[in-house]
Amino acid sequence: MSEETRSQQIQFEKMTKEPVGKLLFTLSVPTILSMMVTNIYNIVDTAFVGTLGTSESGATGVVFGFMTILQAFAFMCGQGAGSIMSRKLGGKDLDEATRYSSTGFFLSFGFGTMIAILSSLFLPELLKLLGSTETIAPFAGIYISYIILSAPFFTASFTLNNLLRYEGKAKLGTIGMMTGAVINICADALLIFGFGLGIAGAGIATAVSQFISFCILLSMFLRGKTQTGISLKFVARDLPTIGNVLATGFPSLLRQGLNSVATMLLNGTAGAYGDEAVAAMSIVSRVSFFPMAMAIGIGQGFQPISSFNYGAGKKNRVREAFWKAYLGSSVVLLLVSVPVFLFAAPVIQGMRNDVRVIELGVRALRLMCVAQLFVPLSMMVEMGFQSTGARLLASFSSSLRSGLLFIPALLLFEKYRGIKGIQEAQPVSLILTFGICIFLCKIFMKRLRD
Numbered sequence: 165m166s167e168e169t170r171s172q173q174i175q176f177e178k179m180t181k182e183p184v185g186k187l188l189f190t191l192s193v194p195t196i197l198s199m200m201v202t203n204i205y206n207i208v209d210t211a212f213v214g215t216l217g218t219s220e221s222g223a224t225g226v227v228f229g230f231m232t233i234l235q236a237f238a239f240m241c242g243q244g245a246g247s248i249m250s251r252k253l254g255g256k257d258l259d260e261a262t263r264y265s266s267t268g269f270f271l272s273f274g275f276g277t278m279i280a281i282l283s284s285l286f287l288p289e290l291l292k293l294l295g296s297t298e299t300i301a302p303f304a305g306i307y308i309s310y311i312i313l314s315a316p317f318f319t320a321s322f323t324l325n326n327l328l329r330y331e332g333k334a335k336l337g338t339i340g341m342m343t344g345a346v347i348n349i350c351a352d353a354l355l356i357f358g359f360g361l362g363i364a365g366a367g368i369a370t371a372v373s374q375f376i377s378f379c380i381l382l383s384m385f386l387r388g389k390t391q392t393g394i395s396l397k398f399v400a401r402d403l404p405t406i407g408n409v410l411a412t413g414f415p416s417l418l419r420q421g422l423n424s425v426a427t428m429l430l431n432g433t434a435g436a437y438g439d440e441a442v443a444a445m446s447i448v449s450r451v452s453f454f455p456m457a458m459a460i461g462i463g464q465g466f467q468p469i470s471s472f473n474y475g476a477g478k479k480n481r482v483r484e485a486f487w488k489a490y491l492g493s494s495v496v497l498l499l500v501s502v503p504v505f506l507f508a509a510p511v512i513q514g515m516r517n518d519v520r521v522i523e524l525g526v527r528a529l530r531l532m533c534v535a536q537l538f539v540p541l542s543m544m545v546e547m548g549f550q551s552t553g554a555r556l557l558a559s560f561s562s563s564l565r566s567g568l569l570f571i572p573a574l575l576l577f578e579k580y581r582g583i584k585g586i587q588e589a590q591p592v593s594l595i596l597t598f599g600i601c602i603f604l605c606k607i608f609m610k611r612l613r614d
Contacts, residue, residue, distance in 0.1 A: 175391060176256065179332050179472040184484045188492070192465030194338035195329060199457040201345040206450050207515070208349050212356050213366055214447075214516040218439045220363050221516050222431075223303035225446025229294045229427035230308055231318070234279060236420030238319040241272035242326025244413020247471050247551050249392060250330040254475025258391060265327050265385070266398035268409055269320060276319030283312045295431025299439055303363050310367030317378040324381035324394075330468045331391060336384045344377030415550050415558035422567030426590075429571060433578045433586055437524075441583060444524035447515040452532040455500035459493035459540055463547050470551035479612040486548055486608075493540040505533040528587040535591030538598035539565070545601045548608050561604050569593035 178187070214221040245268020252261040283290055287305065296304045311318070321340070328337035348369050355365025385394040400406055427449070434441040466489035473481040504511060512525035542565060549558035570593035577585030577592070 175332060176253070176476075179254070179469065180476050180478055180481070184469065184481055185488055187469055188462070188465050188485055188488055190465075191329070191332065191334045191468060192462045192489075192492070194334040195464045196458050196461030198325070198338040198341040198345075199461045200454075201342045203450075203454050203457045205345040205348050205352075207454065209352055209366055209370075210447060210450050211515050212352050213363055214443075216356075216362055218443050218516065218518055218521065219297075219299045220303045221521075222297070222300040222439045222442035222446060223307050223363060224366075225427075225442055225449065226291065226294045226296045226300060226304040226431055227308045227311060228446065228449065229424050229431065230283070230290070230311060232420055232424040232427060234276065234311075234315055234318045235322055236417050236424060237275040237279065238272055238322035239326065239420055240410065240413035240417035241268045241275065241319070242323035242413070243330075243416045243467075243550060244268060244409040244411070245271075245323075246326045246330030247412050247467070247553065248408060249327065250332075250468050250471035250551075251475030251553070253331065253391060254472040262392040262395075263398050263400055263405065264409060265331075265392040266394050266396070267400045267405060268327060268413075269323055269394050270396070270399050271406070271409065272323035273316050273320045276316035279319075280312050280315035283308075283315070287312075293428060295428045295435060295442070297435045297439060297442065300435075300442065306364050307367040310364070310371040314371035314374045318374045321374055321378045321381055324378070324385070327392070328381070328384060328390065329464055330471060332468050332472065333384070333390055334465065334468075336389055337381065340377045340381035340384070343380055344373040347376055348373035411555055412550070412553065414555065415546065415562040418559050419546070419562035419566060422563055422571070426566045426570050426574065429574055430586065433574060434583075437583050437586075438520070440518060440520040441524055441586070443516055443518070444512070444521045445528060445586065447512055447521070448525050448528045448532060451504065451511055451515070451529060452536065455497050455504060455533070456536055456539065458496045458500060459536075459543065462489050462493040462496065463540075463543050465489065466544065467547050467551045470548060474552045482548075482552070483609065483612045486544055486612075490540050490544045493543065494537070497537055497540060501533040501536055505530050508533075524583065524587070527584075531587060531591040535594040538595050541605060542594075542597045542601040545604045545608055549604075552611060554608075554611065557604065557607065561601060564597040564600060565594060569596050 210224050213224050245264045249261045249264040291301050291304050325337040325341055351369035352366055355361045355369050430445055431442055434445045466485050469485040470482045508526045508529045512522045546561035570590055573593045574589040577589045
């Protein structure tokens with residue numbers, strides 16, 4: 165048996181026979197660490213930019229909407245190709261697995277390039293679409309210009325990270341993502357304050373760190389650290405294969421895309437109440453994602469277990485992983501959300517020391533802390549459907565939290581309750597999603613009957 169074959173067999177044994185709890189922990193911890201460091205960067209970046217002014221702080225929220233668009237395409241390619249790749253590895257079909265990993269990577273890089281070109285051509289219209297006010301637009305324009313330059317590397321990095329997770333090599337993905345985040349934090353401080361570049365410094369730091377992450381993550385595939393590879397010669401030229409990647413990843417595009425639309429609407433509706441409202445909701449979005457990042461990390465640890473074992477015909481392990489991931493993410497969310505709820509005021513003040521921003525932000529943040537406790541079930545259901553190839557159900561469940569429920573709630577609540585309605589819309593949509601996902605969970609469990 166060759167060394168390569170032996171390595172593949174060891175990985176197969178690990179994914180299909182190692183105790184589920186231990187395997188889930190092994191795959192979740194690197195992802196949690198990566199997401200935590202990335203989220204800490206987002207919070208630090210918001211705090212740094214917040215020292216420059218309220219309009220500058222609002223600009224980070226506006227540009228965040230653009231970054232979610234990039235993530236939407238990155239996750240579509242990464243989770244679409246990764247889910248199929250993992251099932252192929254579970255079925256011991258390495259050639260097909262490599263074909264899907266290469267196809268997913270180059271699709272992602274292509275989408276990033278296309279978005280960068282279109283965004284450069286229609287930048288003023290894009291800023292308006294993202295919900296920028298007249299006073300925020302100049303700062304948002306400076307910041308986003310650097311993000312646009314890095315767009316192909318941004319999308320490709322997130323895709324590569326997803327491919328590594330689905331292969332069961334989450335630690336390798338963590339190295340690339342964490343390195344980029346740490347460099348970003350350091351470069352932020354140096355460029356914003358040391359060189360006095362202001363918000364341009366924040367944009368440059370983000371662009372450079374994304375390129376560095378891209379290089380590190382790609383090197384994992386090129387240096388033989390993975391079972392699959394990345395090469396142009398393996399890229400699928402047939403529409404059925406490309407369509408399979410896009411269709412499987414579509415729930416991720418839908419979820420992230422609707423999240424981006426929701427962010428634009430949130431900025432737009434909040435903008436009617438001043439830059440302080442935009443800054444406050446932007447800060448709340450960044451901070452509330454901190455506890456969510458840990459829960460998502462556990463869910464992402466579940467995905468490769470689900471795909472791999474579903475492909476290997478071991479549905480009992482998928483069921484076990486589902487419930488253990490659900491319990492783990494629920495406990496983590498509770499433990500992290502409680503202190504954020506209790507210390508909401510100093511947390512918001514640390515991001516932007518403005519009386520109005522603090523007033524608006526505290527109530528919104530506390531509502532989100534409570535509502536997020538209902539998220540783990542809906543998150544596990546949508547990840548379960550996607551990782552096992554149930555595209556239609558995955559698309560529907562993915563669209564609930566940030567789209568089908570949140571967008572109507574935001575428009576309706578703002579009309580009748582003003583700024584309070586803006587604060588309440590997303591928490592209400594999260595709770596309603598939980599109710600619907602109870603029924604979807606029953607459907608998912610039926611799919612796992614032997």
